[in-house]
Amino acid sequence: MSEQEKIRIQKLKKIKLLGINPYPSKKYKINYNIKKLLYDKIKIIKKKKKIYISGRIFNIRNMSKSSFIDIKDYSNNKIQLYYNINYIEKIYKNNKYYIFLFKKYLDIGDIIWISGNLFITKLKEYTILIKKIILLSKCIYPIPNVKIKNKKIYYEFKNKEKRYRMRYIDLIVNDKIKKIFLIRSIIINNIRKFLNSYKYTEVDTPILQNIPGGANAKPFITYHNKFKKKLYLRISNELYLKRLIVGGFKGVYEFSRNFRNESIDKNHNPEFTILEFYVSYKNHIWMMNFFQKLLIYICKKTFNKCKIKINNKTIDFTKKIKKIKLFDYINEKTKLNINENTSLKKLINICKKFKIDINIKKKEKIIDNIFNNFCKKNIFYPVFITDYPIYMSPLAKKNIKYKKLTERFELYINGIEIANAYSELNDPIEQLKRFKKQNKNKIDKDFIKSLKIGMPPTVGIGIGIDRLIALLTNNDNIQEVILFPQMK
């Protein structure tokens, strides 16, 4: 325990000895948050309106018989308080308590409630003259003292490991971090509003699954004691949402927390949020347009504009998103002249030639690798990559004209896969074949059964919410938009 922490615990004891509860349960009246107070400041001064606010102390400047205290509240705004013994009303029996409380026992980080009146100091700072002050919560663990002058931050709390492990401190001390998570919340709410306006239904499907399907990833494994069997945290909710389409919903969506037991990097967290969204009687072409509408809606409602600055470049989300076929794009960038029929041998030779590491010698892996190595990073402006071969898309419907390709697209922006969508395969016999080809140990037969009952033509999309939010808030690491990123 640090010296400072010990001192604060001593202070806490002394506060209690004075008969003051440092963690009172009484609800104190609040009639302004600081943002609103600053907005109404002129009116408040004119009408001499009494103010009741609370907030966390960020700085104390003690004079001999008076003090200035800066507090910040949930509105993320700061206001200066002026404390002078002559203006303080009696609450406790002995007014000296106030002196003790203030001079000796209040610290940066404490949460207080005050009542008083607004006035302007000689230096033209709007300030509250304290009439009453109550300690609401004592801060015992000293928070980093970040100082700000002329919008320049000194002694910034910026150690990433500490920030992520103690996100509560990060949020208190770094205003811009709190803003990111406010935006995250607004974006998710806006998506919900948009989808609800089309009468699509938000649903909840199992996180604990018997068979982890809908994607190809290593699952987290757990165990049910009563059933005496393994259960898996979902890697995807895709197969469940399709069951619901079979069940007759017009459209369903879920903000799905998925779990994948794989490594962590700036685009991957073991648990992450995907918006999965399925609409019956529509196809992937419809989804391209609808998805762009959604993106435009998010930008308009969240940022009040459709041009978003990312890495000093501007993306206009109203511009029609380009469509490029996967192999056309690869060939354009690499001149390799490959397609869905290119043999495994030839693909392996290409990898050898370009020194691309391949662990698993499968066509789908190699093509993905080629795309990642030569194409992905060059994409900045939004692009729909389309026409993936069947062997890369076991759940997607065949293209009518080119039977080795699927009706699928992925959206790439700034070198990152943001979304993946396709017209859903609804032929149960073919689906079973493809599952078998995948060498899956466990095939979700119940899902096949649901397809046998008949799923209407359906389009589905998965949108990486963490990645999308990182993109829109101009962060290049999803840890910055996940409140508690996984750490060892």
Added chain:
RNA sequence: GACUUGGUAGCUCAGUAGGUAGAGCAUUACACUUUUAAUGUAAGGGUCCUGGGUUCGAAUCCCAGCCAUGUCACCA
């Protein structure tokens, strides 16, 4: 998993050609009745990530490990 950079006070960081550590803010004490990164004076605070090795002596050099940053691989 590979490489990379780093881990020193509550926070941000400096430092030593190897002689057990410094600054600013924060903390404590005193002064100051309008300051605002308050100021002035004084003081306290450290397993220099952990464990080995080299050395008379290691926070510094070497080895191993742990944790993290970044890049790459893996994650259709």
